[in-house]
Amino acid sequence: xxxxxxxNKAFDHRIRLGIMSILMVNDYADFNMLKELLGATDGNxxxxxxxxxxxxxxxxxxxxxxxxxxxxxxATKLGKIEFKKxxxxxxxxxxx
Amino acid sequence: xxxxxxxNKAFDHRIRLGIMSILMVNDYADFNMLKELLGATDGNxxxxxxxxxxxxxxxxxxxxxxxxxxxxxxATKLGKIEFKKxxxxxxxxxxx
DNA sequence: TTAAAGTACTTTGAATTTCAAAGTATAATT
DNA sequence: AATTATACTTTGAAATTCAAAGTACTTTAA
Numbered sequence: 001x002x003x004x005x006x007x008n009k010a011f012d013h014r015i016r017l018g019i020m021s022i023l024m025v026n027d028y029a030d031f032n033m034l035k036e037l038l039g040a041t042d043g044n045x046x047x048x049x050x051x052x053x054x055x056x057x058x059x060x061x062x063x064x065x066x067x068x069x070x071x072x073x074x075a076t077k078l079g080k081i082e083f084k085k086x087x088x089x090x091x092x093x094x095x096x
Numbered sequence: 097x098x099x100x101x102x103x104n105k106a107f108d109h110r111i112r113l114g115i116m117s118i119l120m121v122n123d124y125a126d127f128n129m130l131k132e133l134l135g136a137t138d139g140n141x142x143x144x145x146x147x148x149x150x151x152x153x154x155x156x157x158x159x160x161x162x163x164x165x166x167x168x169x170x171a172t173k174l175g176k177i178e179f180k181k182x183x184x185x186x187x188x189x190x191x192x
Numbered sequence: 193t194t195a196a197a198g199t200a201c202t203t204t205g206a207a208t209t210t211c212a213a214a215g216t217a218t219a220a221t222t
Numbered sequence: 223a224a225t226t227a228t229a230c231t232t233t234g235a236a237a238t239t240c241a242a243a244g245t246a247c248t249t250t251a252a
Binding site: 127128138141142143165 | 202203
């Protein structure tokens with residue numbers, strides 16, 4: 001068992017780390033909130049959220065606000081558990 | 097300025113994060129030490145150390161131990177500074 | 193003494209991932 | 223009615239990641 005065993009590769013990328021951090025402290029965030037908070041491009045937000053969706057760490061809820069489409073991103077129970085594990089592993093790795 | 101602005105992409109990957117963590121607390125580590133501590137393949141250690149060398153966060157020292165080649169990996173001053181910045185940014189991001 | 197196996201890496205290139213530009217569909221503005 | 227804006231999604235080229243294979247010895251065994 002190596003020292004990086006509990007570092008989750010789903011969170012290896014800073015944008016995905018950012019998305020999860022946001023969704024840990026906010027019940028949800030929409031596309032533009034993620035985009036603005038992370039300073040990422042549209043395509044980037046789309047692909048990194050999709051990657052987190054694929055492993056079921058986040059889920060989406062699509063609705064209309066007025067006449068406009070709006071997508072809410074929320075962390076799943078699994079996502080929150082795995083993210084916490086990741087943070088613990090990070091702290092163990094770097095933090096003495 | 098986004099919330100992931102000070103997250104350094106050189107440390108996005110868990111193996112590179114591991115290498116740096118090891119080199120922050122040990123004056124140096126050799127190839128096999130990195131390989132064993134990280135549970136990575138030879139090719140992986142080679143390419144991730146090379147990536148960190150390229151940005152001058154680590155440097156290598158090659159010598160012979162007896163008749164065998166041996167490579168020491170050491171964090172540079174720059175590498176230590178940048179890694180500390182990264183950790184601080186991580187803590188700000190995830191830490192409440 | 194020479195053949196086979198081991199050591200310490202490095203190289204390779206296929207597979208996967210990342211990226212932002214372009215595309216889609218509809219809404220708002222002029 | 224035509225242009226611009228909004229909220230994403232799709233695309234595929236570029237960059238990165240991966241482990242298998244290669245290199246250059248050294249050690250062990252026959």
